[in-house]
Amino acid sequence: xVEISDDDFERMVGEAFDALPDDMVRGLENVAIxxxxxxxxxxxxxxxxxxxxxxxxxxxxGLGELPDRITLYKNNMEAHADDLDELRxxxxxxxxxxIGHYFGLDDARLRELGWA
Numbered sequence: 372x373v374e375i376s377d378d379d380f381e382r383m384v385g386e387a388f389d390a391l392p393d394d395m396v397r398g399l400e401n402v403a404i405x406x407x408x409x410x411x412x413x414x415x416x417x418x419x420x421x422x423x424x425x426x427x428x429x430x431x432x433g434l435g436e437l438p439d440r441i442t443l444y445k446n447n448m449e450a451h452a453d454d455l456d457e458l459r460x461x462x463x464x465x466x467x468x469x470i471g472h473y474f475g476l477d478d479a480r481l482r483e484l485g486w487a
Contacts, residue, residue: 372449372450372451372452372453373449373452373453373454373455373457373458374449375449375455375458377406377445380406380445381406383458383459383462384404384406384443384462384466387459387462387463387466388404388466390463391463391466391467391470395467395470396470398426398474399470399473401436401438401439402423402438402439402440402441402473403438403439403440403441404440404441404443404466405440405441405442405443406442406443406445407442407443407444407445408444408445408446409444409446409447416444416447417444417447418443418444418447418448418451418461418464418465418468419441419442419443419444419465419466419468419469420441420442420444420469421439421440421441421469421472421473422439422440422441422442423438423439423440423473424439425472425473425474425475426473426474426475427474427475428475439473441466441469441470441473443462443465443466443469448461448462448465464486464487467486468481468486468487471484471486
C-alpha cells in the first residue's frame with residue numbers, strides 16, 4: 372500500500388491525463404474528472420466510475436446539462452499499489468478505462484484492449 376497527499380494524487384491524475392494521446396481525449400466534451408475516496412463497505416470496490424450518457428447512447432446534448440463524471444477512487448488505488456510507479460500505472464489504466472466508457476465501450480471490450 373502506498374499513501375500520498377490529495378494534492379500529489381491530483382497532480383498525478385493531471386499528469387496522467389495530459390500524457391494520454393490526443394486522439395483519445397480530443398472528443399471528450401462536458402466531462403468532469405473528480406477524485407474521491409469510496410466509502411468503506413460500499414461494494415463493489417472500484418478504482419473508478421463513469422457516470423453519464425456514453426456518446427453511443429446520447430442524442431443532442433442540451434443547454435444546462437450536467438457534465439458526465441469520471442470519479443477516481445484514491446483510497447482503492449492506494450490500497451492496491453506497492454509503490455508510486457504502480458499507482459501511476461493504475462491511475463492511467465483507470466482513466467483510459469473510464470474514458471472508454473464515455474465513448475461507449477463496455478467492460479468486455481475494454482478487457483480485450485487491455486484497459487480493464
